[in-house]
Amino acid sequence: MARKISFSGAVNEAMKLAMRKDQNVILLGEDVAGGANVDHLQDDEAWGGVMGVTKGLVQEFGRERVLDTPIAEAGYIGAAVTAAATGLRPIAELMFNDFIGSCLDEVMNQAAKLRYMFGGKAKVPVTIRTMHGAGFRAAAQHSQSLYALFTHIPGLKVVVPSTPADAKGLLLTSIFDDDPVIFFEDKTLYNLKGEVEEGFYTIPFGKADIKREGSDLTIVAIGKQVHTALKAADILKTRGVETEVIDPRTLSPLDEETILSSVSKTGRLIVIDEANPRCSAAADISALVADKGFDYLDGPIKLITAPHCPVPFSPALEDLYLPTPEKVLKAAAEIIGDEAIVTA
Amino acid sequence: MTIAKSTSTPITQEKAKWIFQKMHEIRQFEDKVHEIFSKGVLPGFVHLYAGEEAVAVGICAHLDDKDYITSTHRGHGHCIAKGCDLNGMMSEIYGKATGLCNGKGGSMHIADVEKGMLGANGIVGGGFPLAVGAGLTAKLKKSGAVAVCFFGDGANNHGTFHEGINLAAIWKLPVVFVAENNGYAEATPFEYASSCKNIADRAQAYNIPGEVVDGKDVVAVYEAAERAVARARNGEGPTLIECKTYRNYGHFEGDAQTYKSAEEKQKHLQENDAIAKFRHYILSNQLISEQELLNIEQQVTKAVEEAVHFAEKSPFPSAEDLLKDVYVSY
Numbered sequence: 241m242a243r244k245i246s247f248s249g250a251v252n253e254a255m256k257l258a259m260r261k262d263q264n265v266i267l268l269g270e271d272v273a274g275g276a277n278v279d280h281l282q283d284d285e286a287w288g289g290v291m292g293v294t295k296g297l298v299q300e301f302g303r304e305r306v307l308d309t310p311i312a313e314a315g316y317i318g319a320a321v322t323a324a325a326t327g328l329r330p331i332a333e334l335m336f337n338d339f340i341g342s343c344l345d346e347v348m349n350q351a352a353k354l355r356y357m358f359g360g361k362a363k364v365p366v367t368i369r370t371m372h373g374a375g376f377r378a379a380a381q382h383s384q385s386l387y388a389l390f391t392h393i394p395g396l397k398v399v400v401p402s403t404p405a406d407a408k409g410l411l412l413t414s415i416f417d418d419d420p421v422i423f424f425e426d427k428t429l430y431n432l433k434g435e436v437e438e439g440f441y442t443i444p445f446g447k448a449d450i451k452r453e454g455s456d457l458t459i460v461a462i463g464k465q466v467h468t469a470l471k472a473a474d475i476l477k478t479r480g481v482e483t484e485v486i487d488p489r490t491l492s493p494l495d496e497e498t499i500l501s502s503v504s505k506t507g508r509l510i511v512i513d514e515a516n517p518r519c520s521a522a523a524d525i526s527a528l529v530a531d532k533g534f535d536y537l538d539g540p541i542k543l544i545t546a547p548h549c550p551v552p553f554s555p556a557l558e559d560l561y562l563p564t565p566e567k568v569l570k571a572a573a574e575i576i577g578d579e580a581i582v583t584a
Numbered sequence: 585m586t587i588a589k590s591t592s593t594p595i596t597q598e599k600a601k602w603i604f605q606k607m608h609e610i611r612q613f614e615d616k617v618h619e620i621f622s623k624g625v626l627p628g629f630v631h632l633y634a635g636e637e638a639v640a641v642g643i644c645a646h647l648d649d650k651d652y653i654t655s656t657h658r659g660h661g662h663c664i665a666k667g668c669d670l671n672g673m674m675s676e677i678y679g680k681a682t683g684l685c686n687g688k689g690g691s692m693h694i695a696d697v698e699k700g701m702l703g704a705n706g707i708v709g710g711g712f713p714l715a716v717g718a719g720l721t722a723k724l725k726k727s728g729a730v731a732v733c734f735f736g737d738g739a740n741n742h743g744t745f746h747e748g749i750n751l752a753a754i755w756k757l758p759v760v761f762v763a764e765n766n767g768y769a770e771a772t773p774f775e776y777a778s779s780c781k782n783i784a785d786r787a788q789a790y791n792i793p794g795e796v797v798d799g800k801d802v803v804a805v806y807e808a809a810e811r812a813v814a815r816a817r818n819g820e821g822p823t824l825i826e827c828k829t830y831r832n833y834g835h836f837e838g839d840a841q842t843y844k845s846a847e848e849k850q851k852h853l854q855e856n857d858a859i860a861k862f863r864h865y866i867l868s869n870q871l872i873s874e875q876e877l878l879n880i881e882q883q884v885t886k887a888v889e890e891a892v893h894f895a896e897k898s899p900f901p902s903a904e905d906l907l908k909d910v911y912v913s914y
Contacts, residue, residue: 266724304724310754315747318713319720322702326652326721349707350714357693358703359686360909394910418912446914493914 242405242437248293248430250404251369254411255294255331257440259301262329265415268307268316269333269369273298276308290335291371291430313343317368321351321420324366331415334370337386337424351420352395366421367414373426373464374514374562380550383558385463385515390422391491391524397445398492400424402466404434406489409443417445426464446493450502454482457572458502458509460525461485465512465563472568479581481572491521499525500533507538508575512563517545542571585782587796587828590803594869601872601880603645603802607637607859608884610661613670614833616888617660617677621837627679630691633661635832638858639764640665642805643732643825646813652700652718652731654711657692658764658831659704662734666701668694674891680898687901688909700729708769709739712748712761719757719822730758730816738769740783749822753790758816760809763826764799770835771843784826792822799827800858803865830856 245253258265272294274287288295298306309316313334320332334340340347347368354362374383391398397419401407407425414421451466452473461469466487473483484502488494503509509529513522526541544563552558566582573581595603614634621630633640636658644653644665655662663673668684676683677691684696695703702718705711715733722729739745740763752759763783767774780786787794793815797808805827812823830852834841841849866872 307755310747310750312747312751314744315713315716315751318710318744318748319717319751322652322654322714322717323720324717325697325702326718327725328721345707345710346713350705350710353693354695354703355912356909357685357689358695358697359684359688361685361695362697363912397911397914419914 242435244433245404245436246430247404247407247425247432247434248291250408250436251293251411251425252295252297254408254415255297256300258412258415259297259305261440264327264329265331266305266307266323266328267294267297267331267333268309268320270309270311270335272333273303273306273308276303289333291427293425293430294333313339314346317343318346318350320366320368321346321354321364324364325354325362329365329415331367331369334368336382337370337372338381338384340386340389347390347396347422348393352393356395363418364420365418367423368421369423369425371427372424373428374546374551374558375428377553377555377558379553383551385424387422387424387462387491388515388520388524391521395420396492397421397490398424399445399490400463401489402429402463402487404432405436406443406449408436409441410489412440413442413445416442424463429464443489445490446495448486448488448495448498450484450498451487452483452485454484454506456482456506456508457575458484458486458506459512459568460499460509461487461512462491462521463514465514468563468565468568469512472565472572475565475569476572476581481576481581496528496532500529500536503529503533504536507536509537510542510544510568510571510575512544512568514546514563516548517543518548520545539575539577542575544568544571585784585796587798588804588808589798590801590807594871595803595806597871599645600866603641603806604862604866604872604877605880605884606641606665607802607862608881609670609887610634610637610640610664611859612884612888613664613673613891614660616892618833618837620892626677628690629836629838630677631658631836632831632833633658635852635858636661636764636766636799636829638802638805638862639762639799639827639829640734642802643760643762643809645806646809647700647730647732649699650727650729652702652715652729654702654715654718654731654733655704656711656734656736656739657704657706657708658736659694660691663694663696663701663704667699668696668701670887670891671894672696674895675898678895678898679900680895681901681905682894682898686905709735709742709744711735712744715759715761716748716752716757719752719759720755722758723755728817730760730813732760732762734762734764736769737763737765737767737774737778737783740786741777749790749792749824752822753792756819756821758819759822760812760816761822761824763824764829765826766829766831768835768843773843782826784824787824792824794824794826796826796828799829800856800861802858802862
């Protein structure tokens, strides 16, 4: 039965179900329990992560399976990699994806490559959960969306959910997948509520979700930007444009077929990605369509991304940095060749 | 800190035989790789372990297949000491399909997970967190296994040294950190690059035992490892052992070693050879007859020749192997 819960509640529920199902699932990261060794914090007063996403897990599963780590990402992310290679199924929390600089080797050179370098004789079933996203007034070192960095690396799988229901199903798939998965959680989506089925379910990787069907324009949007796309689609409908909104959900693997098939129907493509534009997922998806779907296109592909600059702190600037429905309308007007789409 | 020497109680005949054979396997294997590399037969580059045999063998003498090791770019010796197949190893170094990693890893990434050998590693300092992870599995699964992290003096200045040892110490994980201090990180002397006199001195900062061992004395290494492995298996946490050693060849094959003096090389290679010293130890304690030692040496020579033959006649991987094993499923 479905009920409305938050994105963070859905992530929490997925971890709880996974840990109940399999003793080998452990959780480690900075303050994922909170207050390790503080005697009076064995109950629900323990933090459960800086955003409370892992709250209640230590209560149910104990401190042997919910491990607070030192602030030493290379140490514990690296440990999670071989804990996975030697028989556990760890969920490691990298608090902010911006901290990857402290442990990129462990992800890029160890987790991603062990299986290939060892001729297929190892598997690394580790899930690295990490927060991303701008709009939280957290500035340049706590707001990036670095999924393209990981999508570039063979051996990793990359998941960027946009709704509570997708977050739960995709996280359960991630945890029980036998390859290393980087699971992105947009911090500004944590309070978003949505219908989520109770109990255990999974959502396959490499299967995009068509969040809205339409015949005139395809928008591929990543993570939180799916909601920007849906808002824009509502407005576009009032101006006579039927928009199809595609959420890839996983960037690696990428569901090329659903994207190409949508563009073959609409002839027009906008990609919304709040990450920086160079070598981005948006650039990658537009290259895919230019390469394999050029004949379908009736006009240029438009990318709506952040500019090539760090995430600024000031709300006045950060609001300029992010994609908006207005920017989408402007791009749609350009492709369709109808100024009235913006001004109507 | 004093350098631990071996005690006067001799080791068992059975252990002595195993140790002697493994040390010979490493030496002859590496001398052979040196020889064939110079002919230009091998792809890429290799870092040879010859000269440091006492460390890998003295430590691994206390391990079995359920125990784990993490290794370094200089990993052939660790592989052999952990029981990896010589044919599969040589084939891997040749880049052949019959290699331990099907030719996908090569010398610097040689691994055999079933033997608990979690891989040589192309990243200096890469092994610390990896050994901690294997130790975490051992502790949570209560398997009784121990994880050994071999690392060089170059790695002891890397940030992962600190993060890894600290984590193993606070979680009391069954990990043994084994420094192979051969005096040089590539061409940079240990004394220049490290602010400590001994790597083992750094153990104090993590509140764990640290000891310096003569890494050319396999019995001393064996005895230090016995203490550290027992401590790990008893749930008392990690130990840091520093073995003072020396490599017979350059950092990589083709290194002219201009940073080493002729006197220094003479001293270590001629007068302080670990295998010659252990041979003398065996004979003076009458553990194994000279004839039997000669037999072992000859068997090893034959096995290494066979490994080269096996590698040379093996096929290279085929085109479809290029995209195989990137993922379990994709």
